[in-house]
Amino acid sequence: MGQTKIKSILTLFLTTIVIVWSCDNSSKDATLSSPLFSNRTSTSAWDSLINIVNKSADRNRYVWQKPDLVLDYLGDIEGQTIADIGAGSGYFTLLIPQRGAKAIAIDIDSNALNGIDETMHLPNYPAELRKNIELRLVQEDDPNLKTEEVDVVMIINTITYIQDRSDYLAKVMAGIKPGGKILIVDFKTRRIPLNIPRDQRLPLYQIEEELFQAGFTNIIADDCSLAYQYLIIGEKK
DSSP: OOHHHHHHHHHHHHHHHHHHHHHHHHHHHHHHTOGGGOOOOOHHHHHHHHHHHHTTSOTTHHHHHOHHHHHHTTOOOTTOEEEEETOTTTTTTTTGGGGTOEEEEEESOHHHHHHHHHHHTSTTSOHHHHTTEEEEEOBTTBOOOOTTOEEEEEEESOGGGOSSHHHHHHHHHHHEEEEEEEEEEEEOSSOOSSOOOGGGOOOHHHHHHHHHHHTOEEEEEESSSSSSEEEEEEEOO
């Protein structure tokens, strides 16, 4: 084997180590020391809620999606209103009130919203959290947000299903208060051990660009904190 080929292999090997190390350490730093992650919830209360939401979702989801980390990205949301677009089973909707915020579960599927309603009325779901959840059935092309109604919009595992994202994000922008945020979490395009077809995934850079074109600022993309997903957060001026 020639020296040039050996150098190429060594360079690739070292580069791979650096990339893996960088992601691993940025994830640890963000989780343990960043001011973004200072709003930890009571362990017992949080674990109780996780047990409830896991009954209506894949029990492994907590491991790979890390909902505590995702919500920590929003900082202190106490007293705020959070729109959970594509709420589905209510995985995040049911957890948001634990942080002292109101959650609006937005979905195009009435059966999904009915499922959330059933879960939030279980005897073991805290009544004081239940009063901070609103269910909202919408059309595919409109999140049906009032002007400057919410502080944060979350779009989790849903952005790829939105057809005209340019128009949709404009409507989302109108519904966010000045200084508010949008958080998008979706699946990486590389090989992952989840049954998510590649044609149902979009690259991080594309969503990042679409947020920029929609007028969001201070856009931060994180491809490291979650093993199978990326996070992108942006702000409205």
